[in-house]
Amino acid sequence: MINLKLPDGSVREVEGPIDGLAFAGSIAKSLAKKALAIKIDGKVKDLSTVIDHDAIVEVVTAQTDDGLEILRHDCAHVMAEAVQELFPGTQVTIGPVIENGFYYDFARDEPFKAEDLEKIEAKMREIVDRNEPITREVWSRDEAIAYFKKIGEDYKAELIESIPAGEEVSVYRQGEWLDLCRGPHLPSTGKLGKAFKLTKLAGAYWRGDSRNEMLQRIYGTAWANDNDLKAYLTMVEEAERRDHRKIAREMDLFHLQEEAQGSVFWHPKGWRIWQALEQYVRRRIDEAGYVEVRTPQLLDSKFWEQSGHWGKYRENMFVVPDEVPSTDEDAPVLSGKAKLMAIKPMNCPAHVQIFKQGVKSYRDLPLRMAEFGCCHRNEPHGALHGLMRVRQMTQDDAHIFCTEDQIKGETEAFVTLLESVYDDMGFTDLKVRLALRPEQRVGSDESWDKAEKALEEALNDLGREFTLAPGEGAFYGPKLEFHLKDAIGRSWQLGTLQLDFNLPERLDASYIGEDGGKHRPVMLHRAVLGSLERFIGILIEHYEGKFPLWLAPVQAVVATITSEADEYAEKVAAELRAAGLRVEMDLRNEKINYKVREHSVGKVPAILVAGKREAEENTISVRRLGSQQQQTMSLADVVKSLAEEATPPDLR
């Protein structure tokens, strides 16, 4: 007798060993039909797995996350089979499940074309209709290597070669097709269904290393049923409408152009958002005990050599020779012999220079030095992306010089400040990562131990959830990263806190301690918004351009119905401006329908309509963005309520 406990807590007795499918059938025939796999003691296994001991058992269907994952994994396999059937000679490599779908990387000399995706999809449907049985086999490692080498699957053979000698590997046979895979898998291709779609085609390096050859990656999405697939595709379409580059054009916020690639031309309306945000952060850090400074753009390259950036990041810096360019038409503009300066890619060495002016005492610590520092980084062309990845960026940067004892307190204060700021923006699904020592780094292992521990402790004390990211720290210290996703699900790092025991040493910063001796301060590099450019990009997508009043570039438009109300509209606008609101007037010779439409499309939060009636009664008709209705209110009330609503969250 075997006792099997179900997720609902009930226990079923079965007579002897039973496989997953039979077990599902013993509960309900319909369940056997829907069963994709079986979860035994928390581990998902093939449906053919025999259960021979007491266990907690769950039948996995497409309605669960586990089931969807199997479905997507199988979809990748079916796609690989389809590709190899259609394009003989194509090698398979890896095909994992990702959020909402899967991909598979192929090696093939000729590139896949967009039209090929349809052909592959059609072939995939064919394979599903064939309902090929999928069976698991266990091979020895060496047997597997020999087999895949023989059939010309060099990448697969290489993958298996990295498995320790003597181990066994599992191979799944899917009809005629065969792939190395850990599994689990569906019992047959028919179970996959047809709620899948191949979405995009792209290059990807073999084993994620840019020194390796480039493979061709096909992305796809797969769901339990057609409705889910359709819902997902609709969601993606809607998300694309939130793209900050698109909304920025519609709202006239900024533009980018070839002649300054990666650097932003902020238009008046975009700059208003920037200003509202910068001034907000300035108030917040002021309150949190920071001092603001301003440091040079162009610095002698020796600072970057000392800081360690010159060696690792020189190729991403803009370097400028310190010489007078030649005015001789025939001579080269630059001699190539001059001393080099660099446009700063970060503010830290400059801040250390301020710290080093005069003698600092332990009484001066913690010293929180902030700068809305404009930095330039020569980012690779392929990395540039709207506001999210630019070459000229401004960070709400600060360096906290403190003692080791103060690290934890400062970290906690920073995280609290950051969360409060994000909260004011309405961001909720913040992901925190603790990035640990990379291979290439400076500083002793002891100082890294200390630094990593300090950050981890601070997070634990705050009770914050975070994930560890081994190997992803900065070269001078571990860092906390605060990530948010953009409209189409790409994750971006915004805020960060980096612990640094090294730079003060390298740039020789010191303070006099209580004991009268010289000590090294610790530096915390930190930014709440990260780059203002990126943060605004995320804000635009987050709000879909419909900013809360305090951030909206144009807070209200006064639109007239007839020219007889022009004078009154001027008065309304003047009163709103006097109350500190950003107001525009629309006195054009257009119908009110036209004006309402245009300002709605332009995402103006409040349209204030003035006609003859309003002018006579000293009222205004208010139509808020997103509403079909309007409300006539006295001018005084409108001014008061809009001014209140437009107050930044920290001043309320």
Add this chain to the structure above:
RNA sequence: GCUGUUGUAGCUCAGUGGUAGAGCACUCCCUUGGUAAGGGAGAGGUCGUGAGUUCAAUCCUCACCAACAGCACCA
């Protein structure tokens, strides 16, 4: 930087081996209209750049540049 795709009016996009078209936006005229596009007229393009093939190239070929997607990178 790598792979692929794209590049035609300010924007969104048609189109052709014989020097280009629509809608919106823009300008002017008519219209003063009560909450998501009133009507009419006009102006606007070296078809990304350079070279090649051709009697003739926006279209074909090559190179370059840029944008987009993904990968790699992100102090």
